[in-house]
Amino acid sequence: MPDLPLSEKTIQPENDQAAMQALRDLIVGPEQEKIEVLETHLNEISHPVATVEDIARALPESIRLRISEDQSLQHALQPVTEQAIQESVRNNPKPLSDALFPIMGPAIRKSINHTINTMLQSMNQAVENSFSIQGIRWRIQAMRSDKTFAEIVLLNTLVYRVEQIFVIHRESGLLIQHIANDGSIEEDADLISSMLTAVTDFVRDSFAPGSNEAINNLRMGEMELLIGQSPHITLALVCRGSIPHDLYSMMDEHLELLQREYARAFANFDGDTSLFVGIKDMLRPLMVSDYREREERKKFPIHAFIVIIPVMLALLAWFGWAWYQQRQWHDFIQTLRNTAGIVVLHEKKNGNHFVLYGMLDPQAKEPVTLLPPNLSLKNIAMHWRPYYSFEEALVFKRIVQRLKPPPEAVLSFTHGMLTARGAAPAAWISHIKLRAPLILGVLTTDIQLRDMDLEPLADKIARLLMPPDTIVLTLKGLALTMQGETTQGWLKQAKNTLENIGELQSHDETTVLVLDSPAYLLQQAMARLQPPTGITLSVDKKRVLHAHGKTLTAWAKLSRKHAVAIPYLASYHDTDLLLLDAPAYLKKQAVARLKPPKSVALSVSSDHVLHARGEATAAWIKKARIQAKKIRYITQYRDGAVIDPFDRARVLRAARKKLKPPKGITLDYRQGRLYAGGKATTDWIARAQTLAPKIRGVMVYDDRQVINVMKEWYALRASIQGIHLSFQAGTATFAGESEQKKIKNIAELFIKAHKLSKYSRLKVTGISSLYGDSANKIASQRAVLTGKILLNQGIRAMQQITAIKVARSGWGVEFDLVDRQKREKQ
Amino acid sequence: MIQKKVCMLGGFGVGKTSLVERFVYSRFTDEYISTMGLKIYRKRLSNNGTDVNMMVWDIYGEEDKRKVATSYMKGASGAILVADGTRPETLDTTTVLLGRLQDTLKVEIPWVLLINKHDLTDQWALSEAQLKALSVAGRPMYTSSAKTGKNVETAFEQLAQMMVRV
Ligand SMILES: Nc1nc2c(ncn2[C@@H]2O[C@H](COP(=O)(O)OP(=O)(O)OP(=O)(O)O)[C@@H](O)[C@H]2O)c(=O)[nH]1
Ligand SMILES: [Mg+2]
Numbered sequence: 001m002p003d004l005p006l007s008e009k010t011i012q013p014e015n016d017q018a019a020m021q022a023l024r025d026l027i028v029g030p031e032q033e034k035i036e037v038l039e040t041h042l043n044e045i046s047h048p049v050a051t052v053e054d055i056a057r058a059l060p061e062s063i064r065l066r067i068s069e070d071q072s073l074q075h076a077l078q079p080v081t082e083q084a085i086q087e088s089v090r091n092n093p094k095p096l097s098d099a100l101f102p103i104m105g106p107a108i109r110k111s112i113n114h115t116i117n118t119m120l121q122s123m124n125q126a127v128e129n130s131f132s133i134q135g136i137r138w139r140i141q142a143m144r145s146d147k148t149f150a151e152i153v154l155l156n157t158l159v160y161r162v163e164q165i166f167v168i169h170r171e172s173g174l175l176i177q178h179i180a181n182d183g184s185i186e187e188d189a190d191l192i193s194s195m196l197t198a199v200t201d202f203v204r205d206s207f208a209p210g211s212n213e214a215i216n217n218l219r220m221g222e223m224e225l226l227i228g229q230s231p232h233i234t235l236a237l238v239c240r241g242s243i244p245h246d247l248y249s250m251m252d253e254h255l256e257l258l259q260r261e262y263a264r265a266f267a268n269f270d271g272d273t274s275l276f277v278g279i280k281d282m283l284r285p286l287m288v289s290d291y292r293e294r295e296e297r298k299k300f301p302i303h304a305f306i307v308i309i310p311v312m313l314a315l316l317a318w319f320g321w322a323w324y325q326q327r328q329w330h331d332f333i334q335t336l337r338n339t340a341g342i343v344v345l346h347e348k349k350n351g352n353h354f355v356l357y358g359m360l361d362p363q364a365k366e367p368v369t370l371l372p373p374n375l376s377l378k379n380i381a382m383h384w385r386p387y388y389s390f391e392e393a394l395v396f397k398r399i400v401q402r403l404k405p406p407p408e409a410v411l412s413f414t415h416g417m418l419t420a421r422g423a424a425p426a427a428w429i430s431h432i433k434l435r436a437p438l439i440l441g442v443l444t445t446d447i448q449l450r451d452m453d454l455e456p457l458a459d460k461i462a463r464l465l466m467p468p469d470t471i472v473l474t475l476k477g478l479a480l481t482m483q484g485e486t487t488q489g490w491l492k493q494a495k496n497t498l499e500n501i502g503e504l505q506s507h508d509e510t511t512v513l514v515l516d517s518p519a520y521l522l523q524q525a526m527a528r529l530q531p532p533t534g535i536t537l538s539v540d541k542k543r544v545l546h547a548h549g550k551t552l553t554a555w556a557k558l559s560r561k562h563a564v565a566i567p568y569l570a571s572y573h574d575t576d577l578l579l580l581d582a583p584a585y586l587k588k589q590a591v592a593r594l595k596p597p598k599s600v601a602l603s604v605s606s607d608h609v610l611h612a613r614g615e616a617t618a619a620w621i622k623k624a625r626i627q628a629k630k631i632r633y634i635t636q637y638r639d640g641a642v643i644d645p646f647d648r649a650r651v652l653r654a655a656r657k658k659l660k661p662p663k664g665i666t667l668d669y670r671q672g673r674l675y676a677g678g679k680a681t682t683d684w685i686a687r688a689q690t691l692a693p694k695i696r697g698v699m700v701y702d703d704r705q706v707i708n709v710m711k712e713w714y715a716l717r718a719s720i721q722g723i724h725l726s727f728q729a730g731t732a733t734f735a736g737e738s739e740q741k742k743i744k745n746i747a748e749l750f751i752k753a754h755k756l757s758k759y760s761r762l763k764v765t766g767i768s769s770l771y772g773d774s775a776n777k778i779a780s781q782r783a784v785l786t787g788k789i790l791l792n793q794g795i796r797a798m799q800q801i802t803a804i805k806v807a808r809s810g811w812g813v814e815f816d817l818v819d820r821q822k823r824e825k826q
Numbered sequence: 827m828i829q830k831k832v833c834m835l836g837g838f839g840v841g842k843t844s845l846v847e848r849f850v851y852s853r854f855t856d857e858y859i860s861t862m863g864l865k866i867y868r869k870r871l872s873n874n875g876t877d878v879n880m881m882v883w884d885i886y887g888e889e890d891k892r893k894v895a896t897s898y899m900k901g902a903s904g905a906i907l908v909a910d911g912t913r914p915e916t917l918d919t920t921t922v923l924l925g926r927l928q929d930t931l932k933v934e935i936p937w938v939l940l941i942n943k944h945d946l947t948d949q950w951a952l953s954e955a956q957l958k959a960l961s962v963a964g965r966p967m968y969t970s971s972a973k974t975g976k977n978v979e980t981a982f983e984q985l986a987q988m989m990v991r992v
Contacts, residue, residue: 169901171901172829172831172881172900172901172902172903173831173866173881173883173901174829174830174831174881175829190829190868190879190881191868191881194831194866194868194881195866198863198864198866198883198898201895201897201898201900202863204897205895205897271828271829271830271879272827272829273828273829274827
């Protein structure tokens with residue numbers, strides 16, 4: 001990105017060989033004389049050692065030395081240098097503009113390209129489509145150069161144009177306003193503004209330090225910048241083409257204008273540009289431009305065309321004109337045919353002439369006015385015969401012409417019917433009624449006109465009565481008829497008022513519906529409520545609606561809803577209604593029919609279900625079911641909550657449910673007594689004794705037939721525990737014969753116990769009084785032996801054999817009865 | 827929208843251009859391309875709801891043989907003074923420039939002092955005490971780095987705030 005390299009480029013010219021050479025000449029040129037003098041001087045003092053070449057070699061070094069000492073040489077050289085640059089710029093401004101261009105150029109050019117392109121969009125198209133020789137030439141030109149066709153057109157047609165205007169705060173370089181030719185917004189306008197300021201500052205500082213003289217013109221490629229300055233602002237115009245001189249003066253005028261208008265705002269400018277929006281419009285007049293077709297290179301070798309073209313053109317014109325005339329005539333006939341009140345009967349062409357026969361309604365458009373512009377009347381003969389057209393538009397014209405309606409009357413005519421609305425004087429009303437049917441084309445009439453003569457009276461009545469929208473007043477002659485609907489109050493007042501209007505001969509309001517009269521309200525109520533037979537409605541003077549009689553809830557509810565909607569009804573009174581299906585009424589009915597005992601309660605729910613609960617005999621329950629069905633409006637009877645406390649089946653069911661008797665127990669019930677029999681455990685017996693009396697219908701619980709199985713079982717256990725087997729010391733041999741008997745006895749006892757409880761287990765324990773390892777062995781052998789014998793007696797999986805060693809003499813095997821269920825439970 | 831002109835002032839090679847480039851385009855290069863004349867940048871900032879259009883004038887660095895022209899300082903609303911923390915003498919340059927700025931404008935304008943290249947720790951030539959002494963009396967001073975971006979936005983935004991408040 002090239003920064004502003006101007007100073008370095010021009011002052012250190014090694015960047016630019018040519019300029020460097022020029023600059024060196026300039027710098028050293030004026031010194032040449034001095035050098036010569038020096039040379040002479042040197043020669044004079046006879047030091048011929050130093051030649052011109054030596055000095056030339058020494059000079060740069062001496063200048064460098066001198067400069068490092070102080071600035072006097074620089075001061076001496078400065079004006080010369082600057083002058084030289086100025087001179088150089090004047091002779092050939094290109095180096096300078098080349099230096100400036102890199103920063104300013106692209107930015108401005110970019111935006112201007114955009115402007116041109118948009119502006120040329122339309123022009124481009126116009127030229128593109130034309131076959132002008134110039135257009136083709138421009139195309140070729142565009143093809144040869146790398147410019148777009150649009151740019152070429154612009155270059156060839158544009159004399160000059162102001163593309164953009166910058167209003168810049170002079171001191172800070174900040175952009176105050178920017179205007180573009182096409183109203184577009186230049187994104188980089190603020191940057192351009194600052195750069196422009198930097199550049200002009202730089203140029204001024206470099207070429208005219210101290211002076212306030214500003215540059216007023218910068219050229220960059222095809223663009224030229226016009227710069228004008230006031231104490232506070234810089235005005236820069238970006239232009240294209242050759243600028244007319246008066247643009248400068250115009251610019252100055254505007255600059256002054258701005259300065260005058262905004263002097264204070266400019267002086268206090270702090271970067272806020274919103275104060276200056278008005279500037280845009282003030283500067284619009286500066287947005288000038290001029291386009292011109294350049295007239296040049298008219299000569300073109302087209303000899304052949306000079307001869308052929310006129311002939312061809314003439315031929316073409318002749319054919320064209322004849323064809324055109326024919327077309328026009330055809331169009332004319334078509335127009336006539338489409339025009340109401342005109343009938344074309346016959347039409348032909350006689351050489352150059354056109355002849356036409358037809359019929360014309362007096363109300364129709366004059367045919368001559370329909371003639372196309374290029375058809376001359378000279379060549380046309382038209383023959384018309386009068387007739388009456390039945391076309392609606394023409395009949396209507398006729399009607400208006402004949403009847404001449406006053407402006408207050410509005411007439412319309414469709415499908416043979418004349419409609420008249422609005423107002424008219426009485427005389428004209430009778431006139432139209434008489435004349436209208438006689439007009440040709442009018443088949444029927446519908447005339448409803450207000451008598452304008454009666455209008456003042458009608459107005460007065462309307463003003464005095466102020467009738468509501470629902471009332472229609474009709475004044476026929478001096479008799480007033482009132483129709484529609486209203487309230488008693490208004491009607492009464494209206495009647496009074498009418499009495500006092502002297503001009504009125506009579507008034508009739510018999511057909512007026514009085515909306516709030518009891519009679520009308522009753523009529524409304526009857527219509528809306530549709531009372532069933534058995535209901536009478538009445539409306540009292542206070543506009544209250546009463547309903548009497550017997551009915552159903554549904555109707556009562558609906559009638560309330562409808563009654564509310566009746567206008568002017570004060571209220572609805574229906575508490576006198578007897579609701580046949582109301583729960584309270586139905587309950588009364590049910591009590592009368594079912595005659596329930598005191599222990600039974602009846603109730604009716606809102607869905608008309610009759611419920612009974614309590615206690616009653618089976619006979620009543622049965623009878624009640626039959627009766628309940630007979631009650632009207634009862635949808636269902638539910639008596640699940642009524643019980644017969646002494647019903648055997650029910651009591652037994654309840655007892656089984658409550659007592660949960662085990663398998664061995666049977667229950668029975670007779671006349672308030674619950675009997676239990678069979679075998680049961682102690683627990684169950686105790687529980688049954690407490691629960692049974694609580695069952696409804698159980699007066700006495702009798703469990704005398706229940707046998708407590710556990711008692712027996714414990715007795716058996718005690719017996720089993722009391723039996724021991726004896727063995728010969730230190731062996732697994734029984735002590736005597738009686739031991740076998742004992743085992744048999746054990747087996748019998750155990751079988752009994754097992755019958756009582758299938759969970760019973762016989763525990764066989766082998767015992768030995770010996771010490772040492774063999775003791776266990778012997779105890780175990782004794783138990784096994786006993787177990788085997790028991791097994792042989794049919795006591796199978798029920799036995800349990802263990803062996804223990806214990807210091808006890810005498811016994812070899814002990815027995816015990818255990819209940820596995822109990823153990824498991826623990 | 828409010829526009830403000832801001833000048834970058836400081837000795838040559840202290841990093842003025844780098845700081846602006848970092849601020850405006852968020853980029854940095856180690857290459858040293860000395861600014862010949864000046865270059866103008868634009869940055870839009872929003873300060874408490876006010877849009878500030880900052881026109882930043884990156885001016886060539888002050889040299890003995892080439893002082894910064896006062897004409898470029900005219901109309902400035904703020905300045906960023908830049909010194910190079912690895913060359914303490916550049917601090918003196920900022921003092922000189924500040925004096926010239928105030929002489930030119932005749933008024934005090936907001937400024938912020940940046941001691942740049944703080945990322946070059948091994949070459950850093952200012953002690954903490956020296957820095958502390960510089961930042962006395964509420965002088966808006968930051969150590970900054972165009973390379974890492976340290977304090978760059980902070981400095982510009984603070985300047986914007988001061989300019990809008992004035
Ligand atoms: N490490 C480091 N280098 C930096 C920093 N800022 C600038 N530089 C380098 O320092 C050199 C000079 O930077 P510039 O931004 O061109 O300095 P300048 O002040 O614009 O110089 P002039 O335009 O000549 O006055 C470049 O090589 C930069 O890469 C920084 O914060 N850290
Ligand atoms: Mg720079």
